[in-house]
């Protein structure tokens with residue numbers, strides 16, 4: 001990466017040294033974790049140590065952790081009508097907030113007609129009144145809902161009132177799935193405090209390799225149906241030989257995930273960044289700034305400045321940032337998250353996301369601010385010329 005400044009941690013975090021070391025060691029193991037010989041048992045031990053680390057990371061027990069190929073697969077697995085728990089058998093309806101990641105909005109294994117979106121406020125927070133009223137209707141109709149609300153949004157960083165959602169969902173006889181992919185390492189996660197029935201994590205947002213994640217249950221009472229059937233791996237919940245090296249990397253990454261001090265560091269740098277951006281461009285709009293946000297995320301726009309143009313300029317200056325979510329970059333459509341918050345198309349097309357990590361430095365932020373000031377100066381020059389042209 002040389003001297004480049006990487007400020008796109010919500011797209012993916014650089015691989016941690018600890019994760020790399022754990023992966024390399026795991027690659028040396030010849031055995032299949034399902035084999036009973038010594039080689040197999042050595043691979044199994046690596047998988048189980050990682051399971052313990054991942055469970056501990058969210059306050060769950062190891063038996064309730066199912067390793068997957070990432071957040072997308074964990075979400076698809078969670079969102080199934082074929083769920084059993086003491087209060088019910090199967091879910092007849094899926095309610096998702098309008099700002100979920102596309103892998104949740106896709107509805108998992110639910111037929112499209114059973115999937116509904118719950119609106120969010122202009123601050124990007126799920127509308128609890130709308131959710132409550134829909135849950136009441138469903139309870140009256142004798143339906144069992146599965147609700148999916150993310151812990152923090154990948155674009156704005158806005159933290160959702162998950163514990164309050166859990167209370168409402170459980171009162172209505174339903175289950176709650178929480179996509180905690182972006183919250184990991186950026187705020188504490190405890191599955192019991194959140195009262196989420198299912199939680200999704202993805203390794204690559206916290207310094208593990210790409211292509212590994214987990215679906216975690218709060219209790220074994222909730223029986224999820226497997227997405228992949230075949231071998232009996234992952235307690236029959238996810239067939240296929242485990243990706244031992246990636247799982248080892250995931251375990252190492254959660255074991256060394258950012259703590260309170262790292263989070264305070266990111267929050268401090270984000271404050272410097274946002275003050276600097278606003279000082280250079282008083283018309284700046286920071287999305288979700290009146291809500292509780294992850295310490296590392298800032299999504300902003302300056303009227304008249306297209307995100308595409310700005311991103312190219314930043315890249316030439318050696319800075320990697322993103323417009324909206326990485327999963328949707330490449331498309332010039334405005335973000336569905338900002339649309340749900342009621343942001344107009346033109347402003348939304350200017351949205352730039354800067355996301356920091358524990359290794360981000362004050363110098364990185366200064367470099368970003370310098371590049372921003374140049375972009376703003378260029379914009380002002382062009383608009384002055386434009387105004388001159390009109391007047392003449």
Ligand code: PLP
Pocket residue numbers: 010011069070071072073075101103150153154179181182202203204211212213327
């Ligand atoms: N959920 C959220 C909130 C995300 O931000 C992402 C990735 O950007 C995912 C799920 C998908 O995770 P993965 O890339 O591991 O499939």
